[in-house]
Amino acid sequence: MGAVYATVSDITAIGVTLTPQQSDSAEVLLSQASARLRTVAKKFGTSIDDRISADEDYGESVKSIVVQAVVRAINSISNNSPVLSQGSETNGQYSVSMTFLNAGQSLYFLKSELKELGIMRQTYGAIELYNTGE
Numbered sequence: 001m002g003a004v005y006a007t008v009s010d011i012t013a014i015g016v017t018l019t020p021q022q023s024d025s026a027e028v029l030l031s032q033a034s035a036r037l038r039t040v041a042k043k044f045g046t047s048i049d050d051r052i053s054a055d056e057d058y059g060e061s062v063k064s065i066v067v068q069a070v071v072r073a074i075n076s077i078s079n080n081s082p083v084l085s086q087g088s089e090t091n092g093q094y095s096v097s098m099t100f101l102n103a104g105q106s107l108y109f110l111k112s113e114l115k116e117l118g119i120m121r122q123t124y125g126a127i128e129l130y131n132t133g134e
Contacts, residue, residue, distance in 0.1 A: 003049060005034045005059070006066045014067065022074055029070045033107055037066060040109065041119045048117075058117075065113045073107045 008026050012018060018026060041048045052059040114120035 002035060002038055004031050005037070005048075005052075006030050006063045006070070010063060010067050011071060016071055016074075018074070022077075025077060026070055026074060029073050029107060030066065033066045033069045033073075036107060037062070037109065040114065041117075044119050046119050048119075051118075061117060065109065065117060068113065069107055069109055 007030065008018070008023050011026055038048050048062060052062060111120060
C-alpha cells in the first residue's frame with residue numbers, strides 16, 4: 001500500500017464540513033484516490049512519489065487534486081441531490097432531460113487535473129498511408 005496524499009483535515013481546511021459518516025467515507029476515499037492517481041500516472045510512465053520527493057510544490061498540487069476528487073465523490077454520495085451539469089425542460093406535453101455530474105458516484109480525476117500534474121500530455125504522431133518503398 002502506497003502513501004496517502006491527503007488527510008481528512010485537508011478537506012476540512014478548505015471549508016468543507018463533514019458529518020462523522022462522511023469523515024469515515026473520506027478516509028477510505030482518500031486512500032483510494034491516492035492509489036488511483038498512482039495507477040494513472042504509471043500508465044503514462046510517471047512516478048508520482050518520485051516527483052513529490054523531488055518537488056515540494058508538486059506534492060501540494062497532488063494533495064489539492066486528491067482532495068478535489070474526494071470532495072466530488074462525497075458530494076455525489078450525500079443525501080442532497082447531485083449537482084446538475086445539464087438540464088432541459090419542455091412545457092407542452094411535459095418533457096424533462098437532466099444530466100447529473102458524477103451520477104455514478106465514482107471517484108475520478110478531470111483531464112485538466114491530470115494535465116496540471118504533467119501526467120497526461122498532448123501527443124502527436126503520423127501514420128504512413130502509402131508505402132513508397134523508401
